[in-house]
Amino acid sequence: MSSTDSCASCQLFGEFASLVCMNLFTRIALRIRATVDAGMTTAEYAVGTVAAVAFAAILYKVVRSPAVSSALSSIVQSALHAI
Numbered sequence: 001m002s003s004t005d006s007c008a009s010c011q012l013f014g015e016f017a018s019l020v021c022m023n024l025f026t027r028i029a030l031r032i033r034a035t036v037d038a039g040m041t042t043a044e045y046a047v048g049t050v051a052a053v054a055f056a057a058i059l060y061k062v063v064r065s066p067a068v069s070s071a072l073s074s075i076v077q078s079a080l081h082a083i
Helices: 008-013 015-063 066-082
Strands: none
Touching: 015 066
């Protein structure tokens, strides 16, 4: 006895109904799986966002440091004087 034989419509309508029942169970499983995957995707986006913010904070600290600031100023000054 298979898992689809327990369905009442399967007993009444035979093999076609068993395909319908199997299709129903497959659709339910796909919806549940899609819901679980959606949560995982959201978590992945959250981790990616936190990593991007951390990288931006580190980059901001580096660019605002006196050594990099003076190097950038000298590059801009030399470019303006070349024009």
